[in-house]
Structure formats: C-alpha cells, structure tokens
Amino acid sequence: MAIDLNFNDEQKMIWNTAKEFFQKRCPPELARKYENSEAEFPVELWKEMADLGWLGMSFPAEYDGLDCTFLDVYGIYVEAGRTLAPAPLLEAIAIGGSLIARLGTDAQKQALLPAIAAGDKIVTLAMMEPEGRYGAEGVELAAKPSGGGYVLDGTKLLVACAGSAERLIVAARTGGSGEDGVSLFLVDPKAAGVSLERTRNIGGYPLYAVTFSNVSVPASDALGPVGKAWDALNEVLMKAAVLQSAMVVGAGERVLEIAVGYAKDRVQFGTPIGKHQAVQYLCTDVAIAQHTTRLLTLHAAWKIDSGQPFLREAALAKASASKAAAKMTFAAHEVHAGIGFMIDYDLQLYTLRGKHWEFNLGDARHHLELAATQQLAAA
Amino acid sequence: MVDFCPDDTAELKAWRMEVREFLEEAWPRGKVFDYDYDEDPAGWAEYRRFWEKVGQKGWVALTWSKDYYGQGRTAIERWILNEEFNAHAAPSYPVIGLAVASAILRVGTHEQRRRHLKGIAEATVLWGEGYTEPSAGSDLASLTTRADRDGDYWVLNGAKTLGTAAHHCEWMSVLARSDPNSSKHNGISCFLVPLDTPGIQMLPLHNMGGGQQNQTYFENVRIPADCLLGEEGAAWNQVWFGLGGDQLDVPGPVLDGHTMRIARMLGEIIHYCKTTRRGGAPLAEDPVIKIQLGELILGVEAIKLAVFESYSNVANGGIGGRGALSSNLNQAFYKEFWPHLGQVCMEIVGPIAQIQGGKWAQMEGRVEKYFRTSFGNHAGGTAQLKRMVAATRGLGLPR
Numbered sequence: 001m002a003i004d005l006n007f008n009d010e011q012k013m014i015w016n017t018a019k020e021f022f023q024k025r026c027p028p029e030l031a032r033k034y035e036n037s038e039a040e041f042p043v044e045l046w047k048e049m050a051d052l053g054w055l056g057m058s059f060p061a062e063y064d065g066l067d068c069t070f071l072d073v074y075g076i077y078v079e080a081g082r083t084l085a086p087a088p089l090l091e092a093i094a095i096g097g098s099l100i101a102r103l104g105t106d107a108q109k110q111a112l113l114p115a116i117a118a119g120d121k122i123v124t125l126a127m128m129e130p131e132g133r134y135g136a137e138g139v140e141l142a143a144k145p146s147g148g149g150y151v152l153d154g155t156k157l158l159v160a161c162a163g164s165a166e167r168l169i170v171a172a173r174t175g176g177s178g179e180d181g182v183s184l185f186l187v188d189p190k191a192a193g194v195s196l197e198r199t200r201n202i203g204g205y206p207l208y209a210v211t212f213s214n215v216s217v218p219a220s221d222a223l224g225p226v227g228k229a230w231d232a233l234n235e236v237l238m239k240a241a242v243l244q245s246a247m248v249v250g251a252g253e254r255v256l257e258i259a260v261g262y263a264k265d266r267v268q269f270g271t272p273i274g275k276h277q278a279v280q281y282l283c284t285d286v287a288i289a290q291h292t293t294r295l296l297t298l299h300a301a302w303k304i305d306s307g308q309p310f311l312r313e314a315a316l317a318k319a320s321a322s323k324a325a326a327k328m329t330f331a332a333h334e335v336h337a338g339i340g341f342m343i344d345y346d347l348q349l350y351t352l353r354g355k356h357w358e359f360n361l362g363d364a365r366h367h368l369e370l371a372a373t374q375q376l377a378a379a
Numbered sequence: 380m381v382d383f384c385p386d387d388t389a390e391l392k393a394w395r396m397e398v399r400e401f402l403e404e405a406w407p408r409g410k411v412f413d414y415d416y417d418e419d420p421a422g423w424a425e426y427r428r429f430w431e432k433v434g435q436k437g438w439v440a441l442t443w444s445k446d447y448y449g450q451g452r453t454a455i456e457r458w459i460l461n462e463e464f465n466a467h468a469a470p471s472y473p474v475i476g477l478a479v480a481s482a483i484l485r486v487g488t489h490e491q492r493r494r495h496l497k498g499i500a501e502a503t504v505l506w507g508e509g510y511t512e513p514s515a516g517s518d519l520a521s522l523t524t525r526a527d528r529d530g531d532y533w534v535l536n537g538a539k540t541l542g543t544a545a546h547h548c549e550w551m552s553v554l555a556r557s558d559p560n561s562s563k564h565n566g567i568s569c570f571l572v573p574l575d576t577p578g579i580q581m582l583p584l585h586n587m588g589g590g591q592q593n594q595t596y597f598e599n600v601r602i603p604a605d606c607l608l609g610e611e612g613a614a615w616n617q618v619w620f621g622l623g624g625d626q627l628d629v630p631g632p633v634l635d636g637h638t639m640r641i642a643r644m645l646g647e648i649i650h651y652c653k654t655t656r657r658g659g660a661p662l663a664e665d666p667v668i669k670i671q672l673g674e675l676i677l678g679v680e681a682i683k684l685a686v687f688e689s690y691s692n693v694a695n696g697g698i699g700g701r702g703a704l705s706s707n708l709n710q711a712f713y714k715e716f717w718p719h720l721g722q723v724c725m726e727i728v729g730p731i732a733q734i735q736g737g738k739w740a741q742m743e744g745r746v747e748k749y750f751r752t753s754f755g756n757h758a759g760g761t762a763q764l765k766r767m768v769a770a771t772r773g774l775g776l777p778r
Contacts, residue, residue: 002387002455005691008380068530071381260774275777277763280770284711287769291708298679304380316677368673369666375676376663379649 015075026083034086035204047119056117064114070304081247094240096123103224121166126156134366136179143172152212162208179230184223203356222292240316241361245297247323252290259332285331289324296320312374319367325354397414398463411773412470416590429745440500447492448500461633471636476506486609507545520563526555535597545593566650569614588752632689678716685709707765714762
C-alpha cells in the first residue's frame with residue numbers, strides 16, 4: 001500500500017515490548033528518584049535495555065548492532081517519552097552512538113560501539129556554549145593545532161551524563177566560520193585540563209558545564225574529517241531531533257490522559273468541569289498539538305528511512321514538538337489549576353522536562369527558520 | 380508499513396504523467412479560478428468547459444462502478460489525479476456534486492443512478508446544497524423545512540441558506556423533515572430537486588470572498604416521489620454522514636480545493652519574499668519573516684499530512700472521516716489555520732496589501748483576496764464545533 005501511516009508487524013512488536021517495559025519499569029516514582037540525583041541514571045535499567053537489544057539497534061551488525069531502520073526504533077522513543085524514563089537514549093545512543101557509527105574510524109568504532117551496545121560505556125556530545133546559540137555558528141570553542149594534535153580551550157554547557165561518559169564528543173572550531181571549520185574530538189572527561197561541574201536545571205537532568213583548559217588531543221582522536229564535520233554532525237542531530245519529537249508525542253499522550261482524566265473527575269459547581277466548553281477546548285488544545293506533532297514526526301521519520309532529503313521535514317517536526325511541549329503543558333495546567341501546581345502531582349514532571357525538550361536540539365524558532373531556509377532554497 | 384509515497388509503481392507514475400499532460404493542454408498552468416469565490420461569467424464558462432473535458436475523459440467518475448458511468452479505478456489513482464490538479468493549480472470540481480454522487484451510489488435506486496450520475500460524471504449538471512437553514516446552522520438537526528407526502532408527490536416548504544454557488548446549479552440536494560412529529564436527527568429525508576421546479580425562488584447572498592451564496596425558498600414545491608434519496612426519515616445517517624457533514628470518505632480522502640488554496644497562497648508568499656526587497660534586503664532574509672514563513676509551512680504541511688492520515692485510515696478499513704477523533708482534531712486545526720494564514724500574509728506584505736488591484740497592488744491583490752476568503756472556513760461546522768465533537772465523542776468528556 002502506498003499511503004499508509006501504520007507501522008509494520010515487526011515494528012509494532014518492538015513498540016509493544018517497549019510499551020510494556022517502560023510502563024512496568026519506569027513509573028513516575030523512578031523519574032522523581034533520579035531528578036537531581038547523584039547517580040545520573042539507573043544503570044540496571046540501562047543494562048536491561050541493552051539486553052533487549054535496544055542500545056545498539058541502529059548500529060551496523062559488524063559492531064554488535066542490528067542494522068535497524070529509523071522507524072524500527074521510533075516506538076521506543078515514544079514510550080520513553082511517555083514514561084519519562086530516566087535513561088540517556090537520546091544523548092548516548094541517538095546522538096553519541098550515532099556519531100561514532102557515522103564518523104568513526106574502524107578502530108574508534110571497535111573501541112566504542114560494542115561496549116555502548118552492551119550498556120557498558122556511553123559517549124555524549126558537548127556542543128552548546130555559553131552564548132546559547134544553536135547551529136554551526138554556535139560552535140566557537142577553539143581547537144588549535146599543536147604538535148601533531150590539537151589543544152582545546154573553552155566551555156561547553158548542558159552536556160548530558162558527562163560524569164559517567166567514557167568519552168565526550170567535543171564540537172570545536174579548527175578554523176573558518178559557520179559550517180566550515182567545525183570539528184569533533186573524542187576527549188576523556190577525566191583527562192588533564194577537563195573539569196566538570198554539575199548544573200542544576202529545570203528538568204533535574206544530569207547536565208554539566210564542562211571546561212577545557214589547554215587540553216591536548218592527539219590527531220587520532222579527531223572524529224570525522226577535521227574542519228569538515230558539520231554536515232554529518234548536523235544530519236545526526238536532525239535525526240535525533242526527530243526522535244526527541246517522538247518523545248514529545250509519547251509524553252503528549254500522557255499529558256492528554258492526565259488532563260482529560262482530571263476534567264472528567266473534578267466536580268465544581270455541581271458538575272464535572274469537563275462539561276464546560278472552555279475546559280473541553282483546553283483539552284483539545286493538548287490533543288491538536290500532540291496530533292499535529294505526531295503527523296509531522298512520522299513523516300520526517302519516513303523521509304529518513306526512505307533515503308530522501310529530510311532536513312526540512314525534521315525541522316518541521318521539531319518545531320512542532322517544541323511548540324507542543326510548551327502548549328500542551330500550559331493547557332493541562334489551565335485544566336488543573338492548583339493541584340497541577342503541586343510537586344506531588346505528576347503533571348509538573350512533564351511541564352519541567354518539557355522545557356528541556358523544547359530547547360534540546362533547537363527550539364521552535366530555530367527550526368522554523370531552518371524549515372523556511374530549506375523551502376526558500378527549494379522554491 | 381509507513382509510506383507517504385502514492386505512486387510507488389511504474390503504472391502509477393505513468394498515470395501521473397497522463398494526468399499532467401492532459402492538464403497542460405486543458406487548463407492554463409497557474410491560472411486561478413475558485414468556483415466558490417469567483418463570479419466572473421467568462422471565468423465560469425471556461426471553468427465549466429474545463430470540467431466537461433475532464434468529464435469526457437471519465438475522470439470525474441474515475442472510481443465509480445463501471446455500471447454507472449465510472450471507470451472502476453482505485454482510490455490511489457484518484458489521489459494522484461488530485462495531486463496533479465493541485466500542482467497545476469487547476470480548479471476543483473464543485474464538491475456537492477461529488478458528495479451527492481457518493482450518496483446516490485451508496486443508497487440511491489438503480490433509476491436514480493441512471494438518471495443523475497451521468498450528468499455529474501460529465502460535469503454537465505451541477506449540484507448545490509440545500510442543508511443549512513437560517514435557524515439551523517451548526518445544529519443542523521433542528522432544521523424545519525417540511526416535506527409532506529401528497530399522492531405521488533412530495534411537497535416542500537421552507538428556506539435554505541448559504542448555498543455556495545447554487546445559482547450556477549441545475550439541481551439541489553435538499554434535507555427536509557418528512558415526519559412532522561419527529562425531532563432532531565430522526566424524520567429527516569433527502570430529496571433530489573430540479574431547481575427549475577415552480578415554487579423555488581433564489582435570492583443572492585454575497586460573501587466577503589467575492590462569491591455568491593444563496594437563500595433558496597421553497598413554497599409548495601411539488602416533486603415526484605422518486606426524488607426521495609434513500610429511506611424516508613433516515614437521511615441523517617444514510618446521507619448526511621459521509622457527505623457535507625464530514626469528509627467524503629468514499630473511496631478515500633484526497634487533497635481538495637481548500638488544501639490547494641492554502642498551498643497556493645503559501646507558494647505565492649514565499650515567492651514574494653524571495654523577489655521583494657524592503658529596506659535594501661530581500662524579505663526572505665529577514666529573520667522575523669523567516670520564522671513567520673516557517674509557521675505557515677508547518678501549518679500547510681500538517682494539513683496535507685492529515686489528508687494522508689485520513690486516506691490511510693480508510694484504506695485500512697477504519698472510519699477515516701466520520702466522527703473519528705483524528706478527523707475532528709485535523710478539521711479544528713485547518714479551520715483555525717486558514718484565517719491565520721491570511722493574517723500572517725497580510726502582516727508580511729504590510730500596508731500595501733490593502734490595495735486590491737492596479738499597478739500599486741502587491742501580488743495583484745491576491746493576499747487581500749485570500750484574506751477575505753479565509754473567513755469562509757465554517758462549512759460543515761466551525762472549528763469550535765469540531766473541538767466540541769472531539770472533546771465529547773473522541774476524548775469522552777461529558778456532554
């Protein structure tokens with residue numbers, strides 16, 4: 001069938017397994033427990049996901065992967081988002097692992113991919129800088145040639161799970177401007193001159209400020225072509241943005257459930273508040289934002305799997321997801337009033353994490369501009 | 380399997396080319412004619428000639444049964460045909476005729492099919508709608524137009540309103556209450572009414588978009604008993620659903636004229652931003668305008684994808700249009716988006732956008748024209764009505 005929005009049987013099976021797994025293993029209490037916790041994420045949960053084959057699913061088979069397609073893994077991210085699973089799937093797998101798989105030498109891949117797939121090691125990207133700028137222009141951390149290698153100086157923010165990472169993938173500037181001159185380096189977070197500082201943040205995530213002071217990196221630790229890493233990096237990040245959107249799609253379904261459930265149960269003025277059209281419209285605000293994001297995200301995922309250009313579609317998906325993350329939680333709070341404001345109530349878990357998702361990998365304005373740039377170039 | 384590619388075989392690609400080549404001959408590429416917003420007589424004549432040509436190809440009735448002037452082709456071929464019409468900016472067929480044909484194919488008698496479907500298929504007979512009444516809009520089931528049986532005739536009395544382009548039509552599909560003791564959804568019947576029947580009077584209602592809608596009065600209008608479509612009193616379920624009340628889900632949703640209109644407006648505003656300088660720089664380089672364009676691109680894309688979703692639902696045996704939660708959410712979205720698109724295009728073009736034509740107008744006044752038409756977003760119910768239906772039937776909130 002040529003127009004079909006349904007997943008194939010194998011994908012549905014993976015998705016159902018993921019749904020059951022996350023429902024069972026990731027109740028809201030787990031998300032609460034790992035909020036601002038010293039441990040970055042529950043290692044045993046991570047190992048179970050490795051045992052299910054989920055960590056290396058997209059890696060090549062020769063590096064203990066399963067050569068799975070983008071749509072194969074899609075459902076896992078939807079369910080992780082729905083249950084707020086405290087696991088760095090996006091950071092360590094969709095971004096970290098994918099960058100190694102995409103750009104690594106055989107030696108780099110041998111050293112890292114099987115261990116990542118097994119749940120023994122993670123790698124994480126260090127990209128955002130104190131100016132808070134998205135895109136290639138935001139990469140200003142200097143990597144100066146020295147001896148046979150490079151010396152890094154500068155600070156990266158919002159680096160996920162840096163404390164437990166085997167390697168940081170540091171986006172640095174070896175010259176040029178904009179997309180030209182962006183390079184990636186594999187750096188041991190325990191190396192001399194690297195200092196980590198955990199930064200408390202809105203979603204309680206394990207995010208770090210990482211400062212590089214005169215850090216020497218051998219040329220063999222460059223990941224991908226020096227000065228010419230942007231295209232591959234961008235492609236990996238845009239694919240990850242689609243998976244971040246899938247997480248918002250899953251979370252949105254849960255937010256809708258919470259809001260609709262409350263609107264049915266809560267009685268004021270002698271009637272369930274959900275009988276009032278003002279409240280019904282708030283619920284449909286959540287549903288419309290979720291639904292629109294779902295369509296755009298699925299379309300982008302299909303573009304990726306069918307080997308077509310996908311940057312415009314990925315940008316639209318993430319723009320929609322970023323807007324939805326804000327809009328859905330806002331509307332749900334309006335339905336709830338006071339109770340939704342309470343820490344003990346689960347809605348706030350989505351609201352605060354939603355703000356991280358909204359910014360992560362580019363906010364709505366960034367992606368709307370990207371989509372417009374793509375379409376202006378095409379038209 | 381997830382797939383958004385309609386022409387995945389050589390046969391379908393060839394079909395797409397056949398449609399494309401026909402259109403190159405039959406309609407000037409990019410020439411705009413909206414049957415619901417244009418009243419120019421020469422334009423109407425050209426429009427009707429064009430659709431008669433399409434009708435002669437057998438393409439209006441592409442998916443209908445071969446027993447009734449159709450070609451028995453597949454839903455995906457119809458999808459591709461519509462995509463090509465959209466790409467070419469060819470004008471769309473008056474939607475009521477297709478809805479009536481769909482209802483006749485589903486619940487009409489053999490004689491009704493023989494009598495009416497040929498004219499619809501060949502585009503020689505146009506159909507208008509007689510559903511909305513002055514006091515029955517969103518709450519259509521409160522309609523009061525009466526149909527009383529008198530021997531071999533039905534006698535219609537009442538008034539219908541907001542009939543888009545009805546003055547160009549030869550026939551009208553009319554919903555009337557045939558059981559005087561009934562209320563709400565029960566007791567409503569559908570009648571196929573020739574508009575030259577004595578007792579029918581039509582008065583024009585001019586809309587903001589430049590089109591003519593109509594108020595149609597029925598005063599002791601006698602029509603033969605065989606004008607009743609479907610079962611007496613059962614029109615609400617037999618005819619209204621799957622017709623004007625919701626999407627045309629037989630044989631599958633397609634990109635329609637409304638989607639074409641917003642896609643065209645988006646294409647034009649993008650072209651304008653690329654080719655227009657303000658303050659020494661192209662509008663397309665202004666970051667605020669780029670974000671505005673991004674929002675419009677997102678909206679149009681989401682609306683197109685919603686049609687893919689409906690098609691997929693129907694193709695997989697789901698309910699697609701009728702009352703599905705996704706359908707109501709999508710309709711609420713696009714109904715709110717149309718005027719938003721008009722508003723943002725006005726903001727981008729700025730004060731000069733007010734000028735409707737002549738040498739000082741921007742884009743020959745097309746943004747101003749689109750803005751006016753964008754308030755015609757209420758046919759089949761407002762966005763608020765769709766939200767109400769989504770909330771109560773889809774999300775299970777109390778009524």
